[in-house]
Amino acid sequence: MMMEAPAREPVNFAGLLKDAVLAAAIAFGLFSLLLGLKTDQTLNNQMVLVPRPGLLATVVGLVFVGRFLIGYWQAINAGKIKKRKAAATPLALKIEKYGTAAFVGFLFVYPMMVLGTAGPSGAIKWIDNFGIQILIYIMLGWGLNIVVGLAGLLDLGYVAFYAVGAYSYALLATSEPVKEFMAGLVGPTFWPLWAFWICLPVAGILAAFWGVLLGFPVLRLRGDYLAIVTLAFGEIIRLVLINWVEFSGGYAGISSIPRPSFFGVPFNATESGFAATFGLEFTPIYRTIFLFYVILVLALITAVVSTRLRRLPVGRAWEALREDEIACRSLGINTVNTKLTAFAIGAMFGGFAGAFFAARQGFISPESFVFLESAQILAIVVLGGMGSLLGVVIASIMLVGGVELLRELDFLKAYFGDNFDPAQYRMLIFGACMVLMMLWKPRGLISVREPSVFLKEKKAVSSDLVKEGHG
Amino acid sequence: MSTTEKAPLLAVRGVKTYYGNIIALKGVDIDVHEGEIVTMIGANGAGKSTLMMTIFGKPQAREGTITYDGRDITRMPTHEIAHLGIAQSPEGRRVFPRMSVFENLQMGASVNNLAYFDEDLEKVCAIFPRLKERLQQRAGTLSGGEQQMLAIARALMSRPRLLLLDEPSLGLAPIVVRQIFDVIREVNRKEGMTVFLVEQNAYHALKLATRAYVMVNGLITMSGSGKELLSDPQVKAAYLEGGHH
Numbered sequence: 001m002m003m004e005a006p007a008r009e010p011v012n013f014a015g016l017l018k019d020a021v022l023a024a025a026i027a028f029g030l031f032s033l034l035l036g037l038k039t040d041q042t043l044n045n046q047m048v049l050v051p052r053p054g055l056l057a058t059v060v061g062l063v064f065v066g067r068f069l070i071g072y073w074q075a076i077n078a079g080k081i082k083k084r085k086a087a088a089t090p091l092a093l094k095i096e097k098y099g100t101a102a103f104v105g106f107l108f109v110y111p112m113m114v115l116g117t118a119g120p121s122g123a124i125k126w127i128d129n130f131g132i133q134i135l136i137y138i139m140l141g142w143g144l145n146i147v148v149g150l151a152g153l154l155d156l157g158y159v160a161f162y163a164v165g166a167y168s169y170a171l172l173a174t175s176e177p178v179k180e181f182m183a184g185l186v187g188p189t190f191w192p193l194w195a196f197w198i199c200l201p202v203a204g205i206l207a208a209f210w211g212v213l214l215g216f217p218v219l220r221l222r223g224d225y226l227a228i229v230t231l232a233f234g235e236i237i238r239l240v241l242i243n244w245v246e247f248s249g250g251y252a253g254i255s256s257i258p259r260p261s262f263f264g265v266p267f268n269a270t271e272s273g274f275a276a277t278f279g280l281e282f283t284p285i286y287r288t289i290f291l292f293y294v295i296l297v298l299a300l301i302t303a304v305v306s307t308r309l310r311r312l313p314v315g316r317a318w319e320a321l322r323e324d325e326i327a328c329r330s331l332g333i334n335t336v337n338t339k340l341t342a343f344a345i346g347a348m349f350g351g352f353a354g355a356f357f358a359a360r361q362g363f364i365s366p367e368s369f370v371f372l373e374s375a376q377i378l379a380i381v382v383l384g385g386m387g388s389l390l391g392v393v394i395a396s397i398m399l400v401g402g403v404e405l406l407r408e409l410d411f412l413k414a415y416f417g418d419n420f421d422p423a424q425y426r427m428l429i430f431g432a433c434m435v436l437m438m439l440w441k442p443r444g445l446i447s448v449r450e451p452s453v454f455l456k457e458k459k460a461v462s463s464d465l466v467k468e469g470h471g
Numbered sequence: 472m473s474t475t476e477k478a479p480l481l482a483v484r485g486v487k488t489y490y491g492n493i494i495a496l497k498g499v500d501i502d503v504h505e506g507e508i509v510t511m512i513g514a515n516g517a518g519k520s521t522l523m524m525t526i527f528g529k530p531q532a533r534e535g536t537i538t539y540d541g542r543d544i545t546r547m548p549t550h551e552i553a554h555l556g557i558a559q560s561p562e563g564r565r566v567f568p569r570m571s572v573f574e575n576l577q578m579g580a581s582v583n584n585l586a587y588f589d590e591d592l593e594k595v596c597a598i599f600p601r602l603k604e605r606l607q608q609r610a611g612t613l614s615g616g617e618q619q620m621l622a623i624a625r626a627l628m629s630r631p632r633l634l635l636l637d638e639p640s641l642g643l644a645p646i647v648v649r650q651i652f653d654v655i656r657e658v659n660r661k662e663g664m665t666v667f668l669v670e671q672n673a674y675h676a677l678k679l680a681t682r683a684y685v686m687v688n689g690l691i692t693m694s695g696s697g698k699e700l701l702s703d704p705q706v707k708a709a710y711l712e713g714g715h716h
Contacts, residue, residue, distance in 0.1 A: 313581055320578045323567035330527060330561050330581040331630065332553025451571045451607070 013459055014022055018282045023067035036061055042454060057424070089312050100416040101392065107135075107296055111131065111289045120285045120307025127285075128381050130293050132360065134400045136353055139299040141380040143349030147385035148378065150315065151342035152322025154227040157214070157234025158377050161207040161347040163241065163369035165354025168203040170254040170364050171247075195361045196260035200352060207351020210237075215343035215370040219336055221326070241366040262290055262360045291360050309345070310452050318342050318388075345442070376400075379430070381431035385435055385444025394445050478541065478715030480505045480633055480665055481526070481557075486535035488518075488525045497689040498535065503633065503667050505668070508659050510668040510676040510697065512710055513686035519669040520562050522686070523637045528552050528558055538592040541642075554582055558631035562620040562638050572602055575610050575621055579628030587630060595624045598654060616647035623654065633665045634658070640672040648672060651681055673710035677701045685710075 036056040037049050084148045111351065114126045140162060172178055175194035176341070182191035218229050241248045258265065267274045267287035274290075275282035283341075309315040317338045322326050328335055358364045380399055384391025406422040413420050483501040486493060496516050503509045513519045525532050526611045528549045544552055546632055554558075558579075567709045568576050576595065580588050598605035605613060610621055619639055635671045636655065640648040658664045670676035677683055679696030687708060694702065700706045 184520070309578040316574070316578060317581070319574075320567050320568060323569055324565045326561055327565035327567065327579075328551065329529065329549045330559040331578055331625070332550050333578075334548075404643075449569055451574055 002390065011072065011075045016068055016075065019071050020064050024060050024064035024320050028056070031056055031059050034052065052243060063193070067219075087112055087202055095298055099140040104300065108293075111292050115285065115289070118352045121281045124285055125289050127131040128293050129404050130401055132288070132295055133404065134396050135292070135295040135299050136357060137377065137380060137396040137400045138393055139295065139302050139353045139376045140350060141384065141396055142299065142302040142306055142389060143346050143353065144377050144381050145346075145387065145392055146309070146318070146349070147342050147346035147387070150261075150306070150310065151318040151339065151346075153218075153339065153342060154223060155229070155343075155346070156227045156231040156371075156374055156378065157237075157258075158346070158350055158372040159371070160214075161211060162354040162373070163237050163352030163359065163366075164207045164210050164347075165203040165351030166358040166364050166368070167241065167248060167254070167354075168206045168256045169355035170358045172199045172202065173258045174254060174256065177218045183319050193264050193266060194257045195258045197263070201353050203355035204351040207354065208348040211345075211347025211350075212340050214347075219281040228283040230376075231371070234369075234371060238366050238369050241369070248366075251365060251367075252278040253363060253367075254358075255363045256362070257358050259287065259362055260291065260294060278291035291356075295353075295360075298342040298352055302352075303351075305345075305453040307389065314338065314341055328381035336433050345408070379434065383434070383444060385446040385448075387449055388446035389442065398433070402426075402429070475615070477504065480540060481502055481667065482536075483526065483540045484536045486532045486537060488521055488530055489533050489598070490521075490530065495689055496525065498531070499691055500688075501667075501684060501691070501708060503665060505632075505665055506663050507664045507681040507686070508655065508668060508679055509678040510670055511684045512670055512673040512676055512700075512706075513685055514710075515656070515671070518689040519671075519686055520637055521689075523562075523635055523667075523669050526552075526635065527557070528658075540642060546586070556627045556630070556632040557635065558626035558633070559635040560619075560626040560637065560639065561640060564618045564622045565609040565623070566613070566618050566621050568609065570610060571607050572610055572613070573606045575625050576602075576606075576628050579625035582629040588628075589700075591630065593626050595627055598658065599624050612668065616643050617651065619643060619647075619651055620654070620705055621652070622657075624662075627658070627664075633666070633667065636641045636666065638666045638671060640670060642676065648675060653675075655679060673706070676702075677706075680694050686705070 028119070038052055040048050040050045043049055092390055110131060111123070111127050112122045114131075117123075118126060140158070144155065144158045144159075147153050174192075179191050214230065216225050221229060242250055244250075261267070262274050262350065265274050265277050267284075267290065268274070270276065273282065274280075274286055310319070317333050318341075318345045319336060320333065321329075321338050321342075325335060328338070357368070361368075366447070376399065380392055380395040383394070383399070384395035402421065403426045406426055409422040412422055414461050437444075472581070479502040481501070481503040483499055486496055486499045488496040493673045499518075501511075501522070504520070511519055514532070521530075524530065526537055526544075528544070528547055532545055535545070536543055539552075539555060539557060542555070544555065567578065576592060577585065577588065580591060590619075596606075602624055603618055604622055605617065610618065613621060619641075623634075623636065623639065626636075639651050639655070643651065643671055653669065655666060656679055659666050668676060668679070677697045677700050683689050683695065683697050685693040685700065693703070693706065695703070699713075
């Protein structure tokens with residue numbers, strides 16, 4: 001539409017005004033009851049209606065002015081044809097190339113930097129809430145990216161594999177028979193110290209197994225149907241965990257899960273603990289820093305594996321499957337195996353992340369594996385741009401780190417009263433972000449798909465130029 | 472003819488295919504001999520594409536047999552059929568839109584693990600110079616004709632003995648249709664490729680064909696050489712009126 005008007009037309013102020021009045025009228029209709037009246041209690045427990053004309057007028061006025069300004073902005077830009085920046089596309093790839101190394105380097109020194117600036121007690125928050133939390137979501141995003149971004153299988157139940165990983169580790173590590181068996185085999189102190197390192201691969205394998213199990217019944221489904229089944233799968237896993245109390249502890253969850261050791265050296269204040277062994281003063285920060293590096297390495301493994309896989313035949317087959325299943329089949333690609341490997345490998349990384357999560361928390365319950373988690377991981381993948389590793393990183397920092405930052409906005413209480421909790425508005429902000437994304441970057445923050453093979457030089461075409469593939 | 476003495480490369484015998492309870496093919500017999508271009512013409516919904524897909528095992532024939540090079544492939548899974556040296560360019564082109572032309576061609580060669588990739592890439596680029604210019608471009612940005620060329624090129628990358636083409640002229644401008652048919656003829660003459668072609672564009676398809684079949688409502692109603700059918704009054708009345716030129 002933008003391209004149709006070559007000559008600059010005068011701005012139609014009457015029309016704009018009409019639009020704005022209409023919008024204000026709709027806003028008034030919507031909000032007159034929602035905002036204009038408030039129910040309150042008198043001392044005698046009677047309900048009274050408190051009219052709030054000031055608030056209503058403010059909101060309606062904002063809508064009026066906002067609509068007018070948007071219309072004006074659209075009108076003055078109507079004649080202009082947007083020039084596509086040819087240079088912008090390779091730039092994104094360049095950032096991905098050089099930025100990645102710098103960013104990984106930054107992550108490795110991040111805990112030290114924070115420790116130096118904030119001190120041991122202040123640093124925990126920055127390393128744990130920001131560092132570890134974001135890295136877990138980056139890892140989950142990269143894992144789901146294999147299923148959704150590469151293979152194009154819309155999975156709304158990814159948190160199920162996260163749960164499988166977490167419960168696998170928690171149940172194995174706290175299980176008495178396993179503990180006794182290992183005590184008989186290699187001594188009583190072995191299992192609590194090494195459980196994490198032994199269970200980590202086991203959790204991944206079990207999650208992969210569940211991925212295949214989910215994969216089989218959904219082989220013939222695509223798009224929305226697949227999404228519904230995976231959504232149900234995630235809920236089933238959660239409900240089983242809630243209701244099978246003898247197995248999983250139900251709502252009470254599993255507590256006192258052994259924490260990871262520094263390859264056999266525990267993080268505690270005893271003689272044989274980490275601090276004493278290395279001649280340091282005991283503080284809990286060492287464990288946090290160690291956990292940070294563990295999840296960093298796990299996430300990097302996920303990234304390396306998924307970039308490598310993309311260049312292998314199986315990765316190419318995933319991408320081809322995303323584009324067109326029928327064409328894949330006629331080219332001799334075994335679509336069954338291709339889908340199952342995508343589900344299995346994606347689930348495996350979810351399982352690793354889950355085991356790490358259980359070890360970090362020391363306590364898990366089904367509350368941590370609700371649909372909202374799946375939605376958030378999917379949102380990270382979609383927001384970042386399907387298939388883009390860097391996009392997932394940016395989206396995780398925005399969504400997870402952003403929510404954490406909201407908790408920091410205490411000064412807002414000065415304006416909105418003591419009951420104001422900015423973190424409660426996170427879903428609102430989350431939603432607004434999504435809407436804005438769909439308006440401005442409908443294919444995600446990083447929408448450039450880097451070809452997995454090149455003839456001579458790297459060259460990419462922005463996906464904006466390509467019509468939407470289906471699936 | 473000398474070709475009839477040898478066993479056909481592809482033999483379809485009494486094939487019946489159903490979609491649920493609805494019968495789409497009511498007992499079809501087809502022979503395709505090595506080195507031929509065999510075309511099948513028919514109206515919309517006659518069952519042409521169904522036959523094409525049945526040969527490729529999706530949907531599978533409920534009755535009858537399909538033999539390729541002496542092997543029964545009636546019940547074989549689709550991806551295994553592709554490994555026997557049959558390549559298909561499916562209806563509606565179906566290139567991978569977000570992958571580059573190069574990657575699309577690579578996918579075509581995945582059947583033989585890229586063993587002959589460089590060699591075949593050069594060959595295909597010689598046949599389709601337009602694709603050579605656009606190797607790094609996304610397939611979705613190609614024109615319809617170029618996408619059809621890519622679909623055929625991708626099928627050729629698997630070094631097939633038998634090339635199945637499902638309506639390569641679909642939705643293309645007449646001049647592009649002519650180019651596509653020229654290429655099919657060239658591939659057949661130069662490489663000795665056996666081609667089985669399903670088309671609605673009867674005039675071009677019959678001109679190209681060594682032999683041809685006419686399908687009506689899931690049954691073969693006529694067969695003969697391409698020239699015979701072109702001059703047949705019934706075929707003329709049903710498929711050539713209105714002049715496809």
